[in-house]
Amino acid sequence: MxxxxxxxxxxxxxxxxxxxxxxxxxxxxxxxxxxxxxxxxxxxxxxxxxxxxxxxxxxxxxxxxxxxxxxxxxxxxxxxxxxxxxxxxxxxxxxxxxxxxxxxxxxxxxxxxxxxxxxxxxxxxxxxxxxxxxxxxxxxxxxxxxxxxxxxxxxxxxxxxxxxxxxxxxxxxxxxxxxxxxxxxxxxxxxxxxxxxxxxxxxxxxxxxxxxxxxxxxxxxxxxxxxxxxxxxxxxxxxxxxxxxxxxxxxxxxAARTLDADLTRLRALGQVLENGLRLRLPEVQVYGDEAVRLPGTVCVRFGELDSERVLGRLERAGVVASSGAACTASGTQPSHVLLAMGESALQAKAGVRFSLGRDTTLAEIHRTLDIARHAIGPLLQTEADQPLARAA
The missing domain is CATH 3.40.640.10 (Type I PLP-dependent aspartate aminotransferase-like (Major domain))
Incomplete structure (x- = not known):
């Protein structure tokens, strides 16, 4: 995992x-x-x-x-x-x-x-x-x-x-x-x-x-x-x-002993994850990408795919992430944070948060990127085809 x-x-x-x-x-x-x-x-x-x-x-x-x-x-x-x-x-x-x-x-x-x-x-x-x-x-x-x-x-x-x-x-x-x-x-x-x-x-x-x-x-x-x-x-x-x-x-x-090294490493790993998601899945939207953020926190949505659907796919493939605050991450309500940022209710239910930690490795990030491409890519393609299917 x-x-x-x-x-x-x-x-x-x-x-x-x-x-x-x-x-x-x-x-x-x-x-x-x-x-x-x-x-x-x-x-x-x-x-x-x-x-x-x-x-x-x-x-x-x-x-x-x-x-x-x-x-x-x-x-x-x-x-x-x-x-x-x-x-x-x-x-x-x-x-x-x-x-x-x-x-x-x-x-x-x-x-x-x-x-x-x-x-x-x-x-x-x-x-x-x-x-x-x-x-x-x-x-x-x-x-x-x-x-x-x-x-x-x-x-x-x-x-x-x-x-x-x-x-x-x-x-x-x-x-x-x-x-x-x-x-x-x-x-x-x-x-x-x-x-x-x-x-x-x-x-x-x-x-x-x-x-x-x-x-x-x-x-x-x-x-x-x-x-x-x-x-x-x-x-x-x-x-x-x-x-x-x-x-x-x-x-x-x-934490006092390792803080400086942790910050440097998490900042680099977070950038690898963010850039890798954008490269493999162009439909990804990164939240707060122009703001100053914590190192190692990457919040995204994949098109308008519901977060629970995405998270289920990821977990079955071995990656555990979240749709936001753990105490309200049931997926039944849109994120109040994303709503406050101007997202629609549908988009605010699509947010997925990856938060890295002290023990996260570069190999795990690369593995996560591969899993995301194979697990989420087909869902995005289906989502993209739906308007055409409805038009037909």
């Missing part, structure tokens, strides 16, 4: 598994306990926290461990709204991009039914954020509780203009949250230098375990707790997932 769905999740690295097993065997006690077993767990937790913080470019005290990026995103949004209410209720509006992850947009829709004003920033045909529209929607910003934008789109890989958004947020005094789920382990992150107030990450996107992530909270940003409790400096209650945090730290260590 050739696995090209790394934006959905990544296989846990061997050292991640080893460190998690060690934590379960050696530091199984509750890190809040004052006895020696508890303090052993507490020391392991402190060490792992420092390693994750170092990788993300933040202080250990700014790191709040969560069950994943979804919880971190909820904590950022709901915390910002709670802070806005406590500050006199003036800041009660959310501004986010129209191409956010379905989990975050789902939260926004729910909040909107409960009376929270939500404005979505459009993107252009390349998937790039419309900065002029962002300025108009933010306005004077006096009522904005949070500006929230993903660092890179999970379907197209298009990077968002974080530096420009930081400047906009600073100008009006609102908080800026970045969902960095697709950035972590793929590009260098430095929270301290970014100017961002809140940042969400998830370990399983960089060969770490599932069920562990973090919200980075800039010092001085008072986000009310989503889950009450004394853990995580009273910001997130519940006994810490010590083995998961240990695995997260191991994944960060490995």
């Amino acid at each position: 050739i696995y090209l769905d790394h934006n959905a999740t990544t296989p846990p690295a061997p050292e991640v598994i080893d460190e998690m097993v060690d934590a379960m065997q050696r530091a199984w006690a509750n890190p809040s306990s004052t006895h020696e077993p508890g303090q052993t767990a507490r020391r392991l937790l402190a060490d792992a926290r420092a390693r994750v913080a170092s990788f993300l470019g933040c202080q250990s005290a700014e790191l709040v461990f969560t069950s994943g990026a979804t919880e971190a995103n909820h904590m950022a949004v709901l915390g910002a709204l709670a802070h806005g209410r406590s500050a006199g209720g003036v800041r009660r509006r959310l501004v986010m991009s129209a191409v956010e992850h379905p989990g975050l947009l789902g939260l926004a829709r729910r909040l909107e039914t409960e009376g929270t004003p939500v404005d979505l920033i459009p993107v252009d045909v390349q998937g790039r954020l419309d900065l002029d529209a962002a300025r108009r929607l933010i306005g004077d910003g006096r009522d904005v509780a949070l500006l929230s934008v993903m660092g890179a789109n999970n379907e197209t890989g298009v990077l968002m203009p974080i530096a420009e958004l930081v400047a906009m947020a600073r100008a009006v005094g609102c908080w800026l949250h970045v969902d960095a789920t697709q950035l972590v382990g793929k590009v260098a992150l430095d929270f301290a230098l970014s100017g961002v107030d809140l940042m969400s990450v998830s370990a399983h996107k960089l060969h770490g375990p599932k069920g562990i992530g973090a919200l980075v909270v800039r010092k001085g940003v008072a986000v009310p707790a989503l889950l009450s409790g004394r853990q995580e400096r009273h910001r997130r209650g519940g006994t810490e997932n010590t083995p998961g945090i240990a695995g997260f730290a191991a994944a960060c260590d490995r």
Whole structure:
């Protein structure tokens, strides 16, 4: 099997598994306990926290461990709204991009039914954020509780203009949250230098375990707790997932060692895949091809072939890819990302995402290209013949 769905999740690295097993065997006690077993767990937790913080470019005290990026995103949004209410209720509006992850947009829709004003920033045909529209929607910003934008789109890989958004947020005094789920382990992150107030990450996107992530909270940003409790400096209650945090730290260590080489290799492999698809299947449309994208993310459609049909053909031949976000990739609904980019409903159901990873090889890319030509080429020919058949 050739696995090209790394934006959905990544296989846990061997050292991640080893460190998690060690934590379960050696530091199984509750890190809040004052006895020696508890303090052993507490020391392991402190060490792992420092390693994750170092990788993300933040202080250990700014790191709040969560069950994943979804919880971190909820904590950022709901915390910002709670802070806005406590500050006199003036800041009660959310501004986010129209191409956010379905989990975050789902939260926004729910909040909107409960009376929270939500404005979505459009993107252009390349998937790039419309900065002029962002300025108009933010306005004077006096009522904005949070500006929230993903660092890179999970379907197209298009990077968002974080530096420009930081400047906009600073100008009006609102908080800026970045969902960095697709950035972590793929590009260098430095929270301290970014100017961002809140940042969400998830370990399983960089060969770490599932069920562990973090919200980075800039010092001085008072986000009310989503889950009450004394853990995580009273910001997130519940006994810490010590083995998961240990695995997260191991994944960060490995990513730090290989990041530069990985980026160079993934950028080259992604270009080989993109160029090869265009050469073998001229009907292919590459999304975001004129935008700055993550290395290794190639989102395409093959004519107007339904993505589920294409993916089924590919998987039977040994290639695993995706039609977008794993949690909404059933194929029954068109991609909201591609719709926002101006595609028709039919075209938005045709998007196929290839996302490469650390272990992807050049031989696998060449094999994928051969499989795509033989598996998808006949479907495209049939699609091209259909109008002639109808005319006859």
